[in-house]
Amino acid sequence: MVRELEFKILCERHSDAIYRFAHSILANQADAEDATQEVLLRLWNSLPKLYPFNLRAWLLQTTRHYCLDQIRRRKQLAAPMLLDDEVMAEQPDEQAVNPSVAAESSSRLDQARKLLLKLPENLRSVFVLYEVNGLRYREIADVLGMPINSVKVYLLRARERLSILAKEEDLCQQTSRE
Amino acid sequence: MPADLSRIIRELKQETCPPRVRDEVRGRIHPQPNSPGRWWRIIPAMAAGLALVGGILVWQWPAGDEARLKTEMTRATPSHVQIASQTEAALGLIGGLLAEASAHSEQVISSRAVPPLRNGLRIAKNKIIEHLKP
Numbered sequence: 001m002v003r004e005l006e007f008k009i010l011c012e013r014h015s016d017a018i019y020r021f022a023h024s025i026l027a028n029q030a031d032a033e034d035a036t037q038e039v040l041l042r043l044w045n046s047l048p049k050l051y052p053f054n055l056r057a058w059l060l061q062t063t064r065h066y067c068l069d070q071i072r073r074r075k076q077l078a079a080p081m082l083l084d085d086e087v088m089a090e091q092p093d094e095q096a097v098n099p100s101v102a103a104e105s106s107s108r109l110d111q112a113r114k115l116l117l118k119l120p121e122n123l124r125s126v127f128v129l130y131e132v133n134g135l136r137y138r139e140i141a142d143v144l145g146m147p148i149n150s151v152k153v154y155l156l157r158a159r160e161r162l163s164i165l166a167k168e169e170d171l172c173q174q175t176s177r178e
Numbered sequence: 179m180p181a182d183l184s185r186i187i188r189e190l191k192q193e194t195c196p197p198r199v200r201d202e203v204r205g206r207i208h209p210q211p212n213s214p215g216r217w218w219r220i221i222p223a224m225a226a227g228l229a230l231v232g233g234i235l236v237w238q239w240p241a242g243d244e245a246r247l248k249t250e251m252t253r254a255t256p257s258h259v260q261i262a263s264q265t266e267a268a269l270g271l272i273g274g275l276l277a278e279a280s281a282h283s284e285q286v287i288s289s290r291a292v293p294p295l296r297n298g299l300r301i302a303k304n305k306i307i308e309h310l311k312p
Contacts, residue, residue, distance in 0.1 A: 009267070009274070011204070012267060012270070016193075016194045016195045019193070020190065020193050020195075023193065033199050036195055037202060040199075040203040041203060053280075053281035108185075128190070132187060166185075167182065
């Protein structure tokens, strides 16, 4: 009972961070959902053995390992991973009941995701962990297995590149409107 | 930070895990007996949290309200249930924060307090040994 309650609280608290991180690596909603489920199941199985004070780092480290493992496995099987756009093209949209509202609300998020996906994996991970999930430098260093100084450099580079990409995107949109 | 970067971060922060993922995981887990192995680590933080909550309750609980509370609990509406679940989540959050604070305290004690104490003891031991030498 106590374990279930603890698990429920941890799920509520960390599932968004796990999902966002998985989505940023796998670039696909369905795969990110699968990854989140898998990591939460691993949490349930490992809960009695885990030290409770660095759970967030453990969860995100497990998420990263799982996602990179999935990417590696699919490359070996020669089955390419579908990006969100490709999935949307193949399947009917769940939110198609009210397409205009759904499109408006998700377009900006999609645009942000597309820009993020243009970054290399390590820069993307550092950016999402720091800016979106709110981890500290030390936690990010634990999750990614790199020195704190590298985390700081990667974050700086990710910010610079994203900023440039966002400006380029704005310029493209302006020219297409004209 | 540039405005466009802030906009991207804001958009990405809006992304949340679909509730069906959590529901599916809860459906797949199998209840197992609790293992007490790790609980001793967070018992002090939990005890402190419970003592704090209990103290606040006792302090703000006027005499004679018990019967009224019982009748109100029997007439619980969906909003009461929602409040109860929100309270549960808030207590969980407080517990988590206390646990993190406890971890921080542990780290500070082990990194700052223990080395000087150890050095002091070593110096005292050396002085005693020198004093006892003929």
